[in-house]
Amino acid sequence: MNLLKSKIIEKKMLTHDNIRLVLENKEIAGKSYPGVFVNVRCCHSDELILRRPISVLDAYEDRYEIVFKVMGKGTERLAYFETGDLLDVLGPLGKGFTFSQNYRKVAFIGGGIGIFPVVYAAKQFHGCQKDFFAGFKTKEEIMLMESLKQHVDHLYLSTDDGSEGYPGFITDLFMEKMTDYDMVYICGPAVMEEKIVKTLRKNKIKGQVSLEERMGCGIGACLVCACKTSHGIRHVCKDGPVFDIEDVFIEDEK
């Protein structure tokens, strides 16, 4: 009945404010797959009473990895934990990406800190052509790309400020290169996701998108992370975070 404890095996800065943790927990590692998340307690006092949902970057043997960006009180506290410390982590939670051996050509699109679940998917899904589109604000925020190269056939990179790769948004680069994909996996800022989802739908290309919403319990009980879908109100933590592109970003089209 003990809460799941995950031991920090390794801690590494990926950029000036993105921290990668390698964590040890056999159960979480064993049940993880691309697109799922863990809900992490960030401080041991009761000042912060909500866990922080963080997507899983990778999992193997009895270890799994997460990356978080230090951007608020919770992640600031989380950044204090060091190698050897025990974190209180619930998970894995939610429904992730699905893959089929019938796919011949797939694309992965990640924007900013949305790249983690799609990087995981690109590493895990095998047996087809894999194109990866990664967008960052600037050169300094680029991460994980070197190790990703060996897992994909094409890696397309953009920066909003043009400091590396294609100058501009990854959405525009994707529109240029878009071809007859059997499946597209997406995670990034909501504006990016909406634009890509609508373009794919128009072109009758299948896709799965990981949504973000503020969460409470993370397990589907408190109902705060609501989103409108074609099947009615659904909850990102339990019904998602990964949804079929047919079902979300539906407001303006009806």
Next chain:
Amino acid sequence: MKHVNTSVNIAGVTFSNPVIAASGTYGFGREYGNYVDLNKLGGISVKGLTLLPREGNMPPRIAETPSGMLNSVGLENPGVERFISDEIPFLSQYDLKTIVNVAGNSIEDYVNMTLKLNETSVDMLEINLSCPNVKHGCVSFGVSEQGVYEVTKAVKEVSKKPVIIKLTPNVTSIASIAYKAQDAGADGVSLINTITGMKINVKTRRPVLYNNTGGLSGPAIRPIAVRMVHEVYQAIDIPIIGMGGITCLSDALEFIIAGASAVMIGTYNFMNPYLCEQIVIDLIDYMKHNNIDNIKEMVGSLRLNG
């Protein structure tokens, strides 16, 4: 090993222990069944139900605040009919008592829902006169003595189930409101619901919640809740179920000592989904170590200073 009696009787319903999951934080129990043995809980108060299904408010519906959180879910629920067909069969498998949180737009809504629930196996009704996140009904009745009296009276006239009234703290005197509920025939009261609050994003100068305001819950409100249970205990004779920011057994005992016959555990389940069962285990240990044979000995055992 010595046997201790944790059971409590509230309005004729015997709970195996005084630990009940609070409405709105535990869904219909299904999700938490993966973490706790639901049989170990005294009861569950299910997500607030309305006569017809409701989609709830637009997100963001949650904002974290110091030692607490604001929510504005807005009573998203499948409606009372689907609760009866889909959820009661699930909950009936367990030993825990089922309390149905009933939220209405009008007195007729409360009455109609009560009539539907009369014919089911649920154990108790918790009349929600306190949800702050809907435009009509609920708290608009709960903030006036007359509103509380009228709804309570109307429900009691038709109900075959014991009826407790869930009170809002957003009033001048919660003791007077509780007294009116008792006067109208309520079998008990539960308190407190959330305290209305607001969080502003300074960059955008907009409230963080889409609904602008929300209900504050969590440890931040616990001292207020304990004080209110204490005041209400002095004002009425019917049983009290206390809640507000309980995170551990010690917090729960504060409410019981102040006068609550049972407690509800809410927001902190999000941090610790094992919490309800843990508090039951800790309570039994505590009673054994402190030679308390029966939990009733502790109810209202507060000794005031001076």
